[in-house]
Every structure is written in C-alpha cells, then in structure tokens.
Amino acid sequence: xxxxxxRLFQRAxxxxxxxxxxxxxxxxxxxxxxxxxxxxxxxxxxxxxxNAFGTWLPGEAAVLAVILLxxxxxxxxxxxxxxxxxxxxxxxxxxxxxxxWLASCGxxxxxxxxxxxxxxxxxxxxxxxxEGAGQLAFHAIRxxxxxxxxxxxxxxxxxxxxxxxxxxxxxASDPQFGPAFLAHVPWLSAAITWxxxxxxxxxxxxxxxxxxxxxxxxxxxxxxxxxALWMGIPEMGFAFIACYAVFLNEDEARMTMRPRWSSx
Amino acid sequence: MRTRRALVIGALLAVHFALLACYTxxxxxxxxxxxxxxxxxxxxxxxxxxxxxxxxxxxxSCTLQVGLGAADWRALDASQDHYLVTRMxxxxxxxxxxxxxxxxxxxxxxxxxxxxxxMVRDIGREVPGLRFRAVQRxxxxxxxxxxxxxxxxxIVFVKPAKP
Numbered sequence: 001x002x003x004x005x006x007r008l009f010q011r012a013x014x015x016x017x018x019x020x021x022x023x024x025x026x027x028x029x030x031x032x033x034x035x036x037x038x039x040x041x042x043x044x045x046x047x048x049x050x051n052a053f054g055t056w057l058p059g060e061a062a063v064l065a066v067i068l069l070x071x072x073x074x075x076x077x078x079x080x081x082x083x084x085x086x087x088x089x090x091x092x093x094x095x096x097x098x099x100x101w102l103a104s105c106g107x108x109x110x111x112x113x114x115x116x117x118x119x120x121x122x123x124x125x126x127x128x129x130x131e132g133a134g135q136l137a138f139h140a141i142r143x144x145x146x147x148x149x150x151x152x153x154x155x156x157x158x159x160x161x162x163x164x165x166x167x168x169x170x171x172a173s174d175p176q177f178g179p180a181f182l183a184h185v186p187w188l189s190a191a192i193t194w195x196x197x198x199x200x201x202x203x204x205x206x207x208x209x210x211x212x213x214x215x216x217x218x219x220x221x222x223x224x225x226x227x228a229l230w231m232g233i234p235e236m237g238f239a240f241i242a243c244y245a246v247f248l249n250e251d252e253a254r255m256t257m258r259p260r261w262s263s264x
Numbered sequence: 265m266r267t268r269r270a271l272v273i274g275a276l277l278a279v280h281f282a283l284l285a286c287y288t289x290x291x292x293x294x295x296x297x298x299x300x301x302x303x304x305x306x307x308x309x310x311x312x313x314x315x316x317x318x319x320x321x322x323x324x325s326c327t328l329q330v331g332l333g334a335a336d337w338r339a340l341d342a343s344q345d346h347y348l349v350t351r352m353x354x355x356x357x358x359x360x361x362x363x364x365x366x367x368x369x370x371x372x373x374x375x376x377x378x379x380x381x382x383m384v385r386d387i388g389r390e391v392p393g394l395r396f397r398a399v400q401r402x403x404x405x406x407x408x409x410x411x412x413x414x415x416x417x418x419i420v421f422v423k424p425a426k427p
Binding site: 035042047050103104105106112113132135139155156157158159160161162167170175176184233 | 285352385
C-alpha cells in the first residue's frame with residue numbers, strides 16, 4: 001500500500017464515476033426522475049443509507065444528487081476527497097443505483113462496494129486508526145476484485161456450455177449481443193470460451209505475483225473492452241478496468257500519473 | 265503492533281469474504297442457515313451477484329414488444345436507444361425468465377407489468393389498451409447457435425392476489 005497507487009486508484013474510480021454519470025444523463029428521466037422500476041425496500045436500518053430517495057430524501061432530489069456527485073467526482077480527480085465527501089459520494093451513488101435498480105449491472109454493484117471501502121482509504125492517513133482502516137479498505141478492494149472473478153468462474157462450472165466450449169458462440173449469435181461472426185467460427189469461439197473461463201480462475205491466484213500480474217491485467221483490459229463493446233455493459237467493463245489500478249505498484253502508479261504526480 | 269494489526273485485518277477480511285461467499289456462491293452449495301446470515305450481513309451494504317451468463321448464457325434471446333394496432337409491434341426500448349434503457353428492457357426480460365422458452369402464454373406479475381408499462385408511458389398516454397407480447401429466438405443446438413427458432417408468446421397480466 002503506497003500513496004501513489006492509492007491516488008491513482010481514487011482518480012481512476014472518480015473518472016469512471018464522472019464518465020458513467022455523464023453517459024447516463026440522457027436517460028435520467030427513466031433512471032431517476034420517474035424510474036421505470038417501482039421502488040424496492042432494502043432491509044435493515046443501514047438500508048436507508050443506500051435507498052435514500054423516496055424514503056427520507058424526496059425522489060425529486062435524485063437528479064440534484066447526480067449533479068452533486070459529478071462535482072464530487074471532479075474534486076476527487078483533483079485531490080483526495082475528505083471522509084465526509086467520500087461517504088456522501090458512496091451514499092448518493094448507492095441510492096441512485098437502488099432507485100434505478102432495473103438498469104443495474106455487476107459493474108455498478110462493484111463500484112457500490114468499492115466506493116464504500118474508499119471512505120476508509122486514505123493516501124496519507126494522519127492517525128494509527130485511520131492507517132489501519134485504510135489498509136483494511138485497500139486489501140478488501142483487492143480481494144473483492146479477485147473474489148469476483150472466482151465466483152463468476154464457479155457459477156459457470158454449473159452449466160454445460162462453458163466447459164463444452166459453446167458459450168461464447170451462443171452469446172455471439174444472440175441478436176442482442178454479438179459479434180455474430182464468432183458463432184460461425186466454432187474453433188475460435190471455443191478458444192475464447194475456454195480462455196475466459198481459465199482467466200476467471202487464474203486471476204484470483206496469479207494477480208498476486210509480480211511476473212504474472214501485468215500480463216493478466218492486460219488480458220483483463222482486452223476482455224472488459226470486448227464486453228463493453230458487444231455485451232451492452234460498458235460501465236461494467238470500465239469499472240473493472242478502473243479498479244485494476246489498485247494492483248499497480250508504486251513505480252507503475254507514478255509512471256501512469258506522470259507528470260502530474262511528480263510535480264507535487 | 266504491526267503483526268497484531270495484520271492479524272486483525274486478516275480476520276476481518278476472512279469473515280467479510282466468507283459471508284460474501286455464502287451470499288454469492290451457487291445457492292445449492294450453501295447451507296440455509298449460512299445463507300440466511302449472509303443475506304442479513306451482505307444485502308444492505310455489500311449486495312452483489314456474479315452469475316452473468318452463468319451457469320450458461322441465455323439460449324433464448326427475448327424481446328418484449330408493445331402492440332399499437334393490429335399489426336404494429338415495437339420493442340419496449342424502441343423509443344430510446346440509450347444503453348441503459350436497453351438494459352432495462354433486457355433486465356425485465358431476464359426477470360421474466362426470458363432466457364428459457366416460455367409456455368404458450370406468459371403471465372406477468374404486477375411489479376413487472378408496472379415496469380413494462382412505464383417503459384412505454386409516452387405511447388400509453390396516446391394509445392389506450394396497449395397489448396404486449398414476447399418474441400423469443402431460441403437456440404436448439406449449441407453447436408449451431410445461429411440457427412434459432414422464433415416464438416411469439418402473448419403476455420397476460422396477473423392481477424395482484426387479494427389479502
């Protein structure tokens with residue numbers, strides 16, 4: 001855990017947040033102003049934090065929250081958010097996701113979790129407790145990412161098409177996804193199917209080793225760009241790519257942020 | 265001091281991810297009691313699910329359509345091609361279990377009826393008595409997925425049960 005990696009990660013997440021909100025604005029009426037899905041309750045008292053609009057905040061405040069969140073994200077790009085702002089960023093984002101639950105996807109839920117941990121994540125903690133909390137958050141985010149791949153791989157073992165090599169062909173032939181040509185090249189779609197399945201099991205182990213980390217992240221970037229392009233889940237693909245920053249070491253993080261970081 | 269801190273952090277992470285595992289792993293792997301505790305802990309703040317295209321990708325592509333006249337049928341997201349509106353359409357179809365072939369008629373509960381009508385609320389203001397249907401294109405042979413059979417299934421809305 002080092003300040004350069006943490007700042008790069010925070011910036012990557014805030015850039016993602018800004019990009020997602022800007023891309024969602026044309027659909028704001030359907031998502032937040034007059035949501036298509038009826039409001040669903042979240043159990044427990046803490047559920048109020050992630051379901052603010054229409055419960056203890058007026059539903060109409062959701063669009064204002066989008067603007068506020070964009071301002072917070074811009075601030076987060078510029079410098080580290082204070083704890084109160086990081087907390088509000090998480091709470092408002094989670095409540096917006098809950099309000100538009102019918103448009104949700106794994107990437108939004110991943111960011112929901114990441115933003116919660118980021119409340120504790122500090123690049124220069126001032127007290128021992130804050131340092132411990134920051135370390136907990138840092139490792140939780142890393143393990144969360146590895147855990148995500150493991151779970152999705154395990155789910156795929158329960159069927160026949162992933163192990164049989166036909167899954168990507170089926171998805172590619174679906175008129176709602178693509179690319180359609182893949183379905184007509186069985187050897188290629190089988191190779192991609194097995195490569196993806198292998199990636200989801202290799203990532204949770206190999207990402208912790210210096211020699212395999214960068215090639216694995218590079219493969220992951222290509223994979224998620226593919227899902228962004230063809231699966232109709234761009235924010236999910238970019239969410240994972242943004243989170244990859246947490247696996248970079250200090251030199252890699254400094255190099256990515258240069259010259260901005262080095263000028264400080 | 266550092267060792268103690270590392271142990272505490274390790275223990276907290278172990279408990280957190282053990283409960284997350286009970287929440288996200290395939291349901292049949294997790295005993296009921298553990299699943300219950302995991303829902304209590306995870307659902308409010310850490311909700312997530314990682315079974316997209318799993319255990320198998322949808323073998324049926326499902327489009328929900330609204331009927332404006334005798335022969336004019338449009339997809340629910342036809343008025344807007346924004347990716348999040350298309351996502352809502354897909355998610356409604358997924359909630360209706362559109363990945364598998366429907367029966368002769370699709371019965372839809374009030375929660376999804378409201379969502380479907382909200383997707384076409386602009387049309388609904390001008391055209392009374394909207395009709396809905398589902399169009400599925402289903403794979404019959406996994407090795408020839410481009411050969412899909414098309415089925416058109418009428419949708420009937422189910423009235424909420426009386427208390």
